[in-house]
Amino acid sequence: MLRLVSSEAGFAARLEALLAFETAQDPAVDAAVAAICDAVKARGDVAVIEYTNRFDRMNVQTMAELTLGREALQAAHDRLPGAVRDALAAAAARVRHYHERQLAHSWHYEDEDGTLLGQQVTPLDRVGIYVPGGKAAYPSSVLMNALPAKVAGVGEIIMVVPTPGGEQNDLVLAAAYIAGVDKVFTCGGAQAVAALAYGTESVPQVDKITGPGNAYVAAAKRRVFGVVGIDMVAGPSEILVICDGETDPDWIAMDLFSQAEHDEIAQAILLCPSADYIARVEASIQKLLPTMPRRAIIEQSLGNRGALIEVRDLDEACEIANFIAPEHLELSVAQPEAWLGKLRHAGAIFMGRFTSESLGDYCAGPNHVLPTSRTARFASPLGVYDFQKRSSLIRVSQAGAQKLGRIASLLAHGEGLTAHARAAELRLDAPER
Amino acid sequence: MLRLVSSEAGFAARLEALLAFETAQDPAVDAAVAAICDAVKARGDVAVIEYTNRFDRMNVQTMAELTLGREALQAAHDRLPGAVRDALAAAAARVRHYHERQLAHSWHYEDEDGTLLGQQVTPLDRVGIYVPGGKAAYPSSVLMNALPAKVAGVGEIIMVVPTPGGEQNDLVLAAAYIAGVDKVFTCGGAQAVAALAYGTESVPQVDKITGPGNAYVAAAKRRVFGVVGIDMVAGPSEILVICDGETDPDWIAMDLFSQAEHDEIAQAILLCPSADYIARVEASIQKLLPTMPRRAIIEQSLGNRGALIEVRDLDEACEIANFIAPEHLELSVAQPEAWLGKLRHAGAIFMGRFTSESLGDYCAGPNHVLPTSRTARFASPLGVYDFQKRSSLIRVSQAGAQKLGRIASLLAHGEGLTAHARAAELRLDAPER
Numbered sequence: 089m090l091r092l093v094s095s096e097a098g099f100a101a102r103l104e105a106l107l108a109f110e111t112a113q114d115p116a117v118d119a120a121v122a123a124i125c126d127a128v129k130a131r132g133d134v135a136v137i138e139y140t141n142r143f144d145r146m147n148v149q150t151m152a153e154l155t156l157g158r159e160a161l162q163a164a165h166d167r168l169p170g171a172v173r174d175a176l177a178a179a180a181a182r183v184r185h186y187h188e189r190q191l192a193h194s195w196h197y198e199d200e201d202g203t204l205l206g207q208q209v210t211p212l213d214r215v216g217i218y219v220p221g222g223k224a225a226y227p228s229s230v231l232m233n234a235l236p237a238k239v240a241g242v243g244e245i246i247m248v249v250p251t252p253g254g255e256q257n258d259l260v261l262a263a264a265y266i267a268g269v270d271k272v273f274t275c276g277g278a279q280a281v282a283a284l285a286y287g288t289e290s291v292p293q294v295d296k297i298t299g300p301g302n303a304y305v306a307a308a309k310r311r312v313f314g315v316v317g318i319d320m321v322a323g324p325s326e327i328l329v330i331c332d333g334e335t336d337p338d339w340i341a342m343d344l345f346s347q348a349e350h351d352e353i354a355q356a357i358l359l360c361p362s363a364d365y366i367a368r369v370e371a372s373i374q375k376l377l378p379t380m381p382r383r384a385i386i387e388q389s390l391g392n393r394g395a396l397i398e399v400r401d402l403d404e405a406c407e408i409a410n411f412i413a414p415e416h417l418e419l420s421v422a423q424p425e426a427w428l429g430k431l432r433h434a435g436a437i438f439m440g441r442f443t444s445e446s447l448g449d450y451c452a453g454p455n456h457v458l459p460t461s462r463t464a465r466f467a468s469p470l471g472v473y474d475f476q477k478r479s480s481l482i483r484v485s486q487a488g489a490q491k492l493g494r495i496a497s498l499l500a501h502g503e504g505l506t507a508h509a510r511a512a513e514l515r516l517d518a519p520e521r
Numbered sequence: 522m523l524r525l526v527s528s529e530a531g532f533a534a535r536l537e538a539l540l541a542f543e544t545a546q547d548p549a550v551d552a553a554v555a556a557i558c559d560a561v562k563a564r565g566d567v568a569v570i571e572y573t574n575r576f577d578r579m580n581v582q583t584m585a586e587l588t589l590g591r592e593a594l595q596a597a598h599d600r601l602p603g604a605v606r607d608a609l610a611a612a613a614a615r616v617r618h619y620h621e622r623q624l625a626h627s628w629h630y631e632d633e634d635g636t637l638l639g640q641q642v643t644p645l646d647r648v649g650i651y652v653p654g655g656k657a658a659y660p661s662s663v664l665m666n667a668l669p670a671k672v673a674g675v676g677e678i679i680m681v682v683p684t685p686g687g688e689q690n691d692l693v694l695a696a697a698y699i700a701g702v703d704k705v706f707t708c709g710g711a712q713a714v715a716a717l718a719y720g721t722e723s724v725p726q727v728d729k730i731t732g733p734g735n736a737y738v739a740a741a742k743r744r745v746f747g748v749v750g751i752d753m754v755a756g757p758s759e760i761l762v763i764c765d766g767e768t769d770p771d772w773i774a775m776d777l778f779s780q781a782e783h784d785e786i787a788q789a790i791l792l793c794p795s796a797d798y799i800a801r802v803e804a805s806i807q808k809l810l811p812t813m814p815r816r817a818i819i820e821q822s823l824g825n826r827g828a829l830i831e832v833r834d835l836d837e838a839c840e841i842a843n844f845i846a847p848e849h850l851e852l853s854v855a856q857p858e859a860w861l862g863k864l865r866h867a868g869a870i871f872m873g874r875f876t877s878e879s880l881g882d883y884c885a886g887p888n889h890v891l892p893t894s895r896t897a898r899f900a901s902p903l904g905v906y907d908f909q910k911r912s913s914l915i916r917v918s919q920a921g922a923q924k925l926g927r928i929a930s931l932l933a934h935g936e937g938l939t940a941h942a943r944a945a946e947l948r949l950d951a952p953e954r
Binding site: 171172175176178179186189190195197203204205206207208210212213225226227228259295296310313314316317320321336338339342343345346348349350380381382386417424425428431432433434435436437438439440441442443444445446447448449450451452453454455458459461463464465466467468469471473477478479480481482483484485486488489492493494495496498499500502503504505506507508509510511512514515518521 | 604605608609611612619622623628630636637638639640641643645646658659660661692728729743746747749750753754769771772775776778779781782783813814815819850857858861864865866867868869870871872873874875876877878879880881882883884885886887888891892894896897898899900901902904906910911912913914915916917918919921922925926927928929931932933935936937938939940941942943944945947948951954
């Protein structure tokens, strides 16, 4: 695993190289996705069925065979062991509770002329949630995408999830049941994204699509952006741990593993002022690695993209963290609150030694859909605010129209927009009506 | 101008055809933009200078010649007539005041175990604002883009504006001065977007780019989305007027003009239950059209994409409005508040007869950057929230780690993520530390 020292020459360049991740859009993928989207737009269900049979090793004739209603979801839920059902329900309750704090409400005020200004906040009518199938089929992702939409008051939640070879995942369907998903289509890929964006005979058109997926799904989301809203195009998962050298090194090693085990291109980085402690974490890594079922993935991830970085002090660690703008930031230090004010960019901040990132992934309450690849510089965790939108409210009084009309008229003439100016001028000196 | 009656057969299809707007990405534009972006990424300033000289009929050798600091902006401001300066300042003050109501604040709470949950809200470090040059150089757009960023607390605001042939617009530069823009680069097109997204020797890399532009600018924004944040890809401007038939028909005609005068593909639609009133508006249009300097544009816009639609009643008008999800919605009726609850999708709602859309464009307070092309189904006006982002805060207590750790462990094992489970399990039964 790469070891760096922040005070050594060339550190900034080495850090930048470590973070570099090729996000270039692959023209071949783009072309394939364009063809799929066009086909679904033109031929609807028939195209979805064709692609699903081809890519997911299925053999269905109708969309009905790819459709699961609430009863099917409940059946999957009821098939689960009680302890797992309870864990899902407990996680859902905490996530719901946390997200209720994010609900925005309409507001308005009146100025001295009786002119009303504000915003009306409303939920989206219908959203689509993309859930990956196969090895990355995560019930927790279903909760994290569907519950904020539900809390926002979204009228209908449609989920798509591929079931390669027809294999359904009860945990995923149970999570959909608990989260209040209305309908599931067992298809995936660009064809599922296109079906949600354009609508087909069977798949209702949605207003926004959220959820992670592979390169084809990402390209399709980027393509339909504008026709529908999308959340973000997610990159590989990342964790940055800032440690003061006083946390059990086994804990830190396991926290790094828990990001690295996602896939070979996940990124796990430790920042610590103590070279001695870094060596202890490295020893823990060596000790614990052989015990991990996903050892091969973890080794590749840590080997390719991981790093243990010795920093001057925790102040410098915060500066570096702001540059990295990590998806997950663990602040495994004595007084985590003391450092919050110095941290500007991170998807989620896990404060204190007991706060393993994995608790946040499942059940602490906050969302685990977080900005990756330095996008925490400008993006936020998925939240209720992603499923609400705002309409400006303006009611200009007769008195207000006199004052505002003169300003608007002057500025509109300055922009050469005479009709704008005249519309304001017509209301000047008009009596209350 | 097209006249429709909502109760006639085929109305839904005709309405859909009226709204249809070809948003397909042009492959030729995409390819040109990709080449420009790659060149700017690879060669920085040199490429920006080359493209600017070529596309904007300029002849500069250095980026310094394309750079304006605060002094240059102030000089432009001071050159303006006093009345125009005052109007800009008054508009800016109202816009700033309104947007201050949108500021989000950090929040947190503790649960019964002493576990802290919340979100830290922070401004973006640096944003770039794209301002079109030439015929669509609007100082009001500068205010509407820069002021929400300023209110959010953004550290640095960089503006780009093309100056074809070297012609600078004092109103635009003065607006930049008033709004607190830090630096202006007089370049535009895809090359300016790429410079902001990737950074060059002279242009600092920003975290988000907002502002409207032509097809090349839109394609470039779509391309760099992910490297930086973007606001939205704007379509042609639209107004939908719902009138009860009691507003002066000249006012309504002029409100339709004020959207139509933007360009030939702008869209202006009237919904009204009275055929007689619609005829009066049509007569006003005929009467007023010859008096408009932008008559040719207005005629084309109303002829190609405008419509006067007779509806059954105002309830149906609201339903149709929700389908259209217009950028601007005028509610020119007696009791506008009574209809708000039925309106789900609109960028901005202008309530009452005195509230011409043009007042909102300039100085009422709310933002005039609004979702177009039916995107009000999922998108909001540009706001302070576009220049703030959130980091989740999680501090799990020792007691909380016991409860949450058991849930997380169960769910992580269910997803096959052993390191996630082990990270939680290591904290079980560990003493406070």
